[in-house]
Amino acid sequence: MTKTMSYYPGCSSQATGVHLDTSLRAVMVKLGITFREIEDWNCCGASVGHICAGETPVLALSGRNLANARAAGPEDVVTPCAACYLNTHHTNEEIRDHAEVKAEVNEALAEAGKSYDGSLLVRHACEVLVNDIGLDAVKAQVTNPLAGLKVAGWVGCQTVRPFAATERGGNWTSYDDPSFLDDFTTACGAEAVPFAGKTKCCGGSVAVMSPEKSLGLMKDILDEAKAAGAEVISTPCPLCQTNLEMYQPEINKVFGTDFNIPVVFYSQLMAVAFGMGTDAALHQHLIAPAPLAARVK
Secondary structure, three states: OOEEEEEOOOHHHHOOOHHHHHHHHHHHHHOOEEEEEOOOOOOOOOOOHHHHOOHHHHHHHHHHHHHHHHHHOOOOEEEOOHHHHHHHHHHHHHHHHOHHHHHHHHHHHHOOOOOOOOOOOEEEHHHHHHHHHOHHHHHHOOOOOOOOOEEEEOOOOOOOOOOOOOOOOOOOOOOOOOOHHHHHHHHOOOEEOOOOOOOOOOOOHHHHHOHHHOHHHHHHHHHHHHHOOOOEEEEOOHHHHHHHHHOHHHHHHHHOOOOOOOEEEHHHHHHHHOOOOHHHOHHHOOOOOHHHHOOOO
16 A cells, blocks of 8 residues: 655755665655655755744744745655755744744745645654654664664754654654664664664764854764664754764864764665665765675675
8 A cells, every 4th residue: 555645855865864864755656655745845954044044934934944835735845955854843832822923934935926724734754654655664664684784873852852742743752762774774684782862962063164163062972882882873853964974083083082983864874774775876975885785686
């Protein structure tokens, strides 16, 4: 049985997070989910939108995406990006729950001949995997178990906060000790190593603007992953993946370390475990994920 869901890929899907987008689309097809990409979608404003523009413009950005999604149909909106999810889910709930916000956003949308009524549900891709698909269905697609691969599941700080343990957020995992990444890892036949730093922050967009303020945060995450014996780090967040991969050479320079740990997306683990090659998008990395690539068949 195939289920159609409205898909908001987000800006990172066009560049630094293309490997998340590619692998997730491929995996979801195998799991019975058809993504209908939102037509003419725009940036949600991410983290810096609130700083540069303020609340109303950011609400209007996500409101426009939601208006386009609703015009195409009543299906739930799914996004794989933590920042996209935070902004889009937040906007949806604000419009749904507060008449004054709905009026304000629709006043802006009216300039483009659009409107939105707050009738959709915005969901994170990982929540869909947990609540709609389930681990048994993931395991059923595994034809190439990742036996022996040691994976540190790094959730990051945004994916589960603040909506994961709310009713409208799906009540799908906990804030402080989420287990879903470890569950995805073991479903793929790999080993989820104990990793206490699973919800630690990498600095987010601060790392992009002022990396020197975030290198220590990232070093702590890498230290814990290395101590746990992880061959790769798995994450759901495109900015987390970019930061932790891109800044390892600078961390090594500043702290005298020798990190060279591949940082992959959970969907890439699934893609390889499902028997995929090109669709796993392993060629998109700055640090080649050799331990995972070696298992491609």
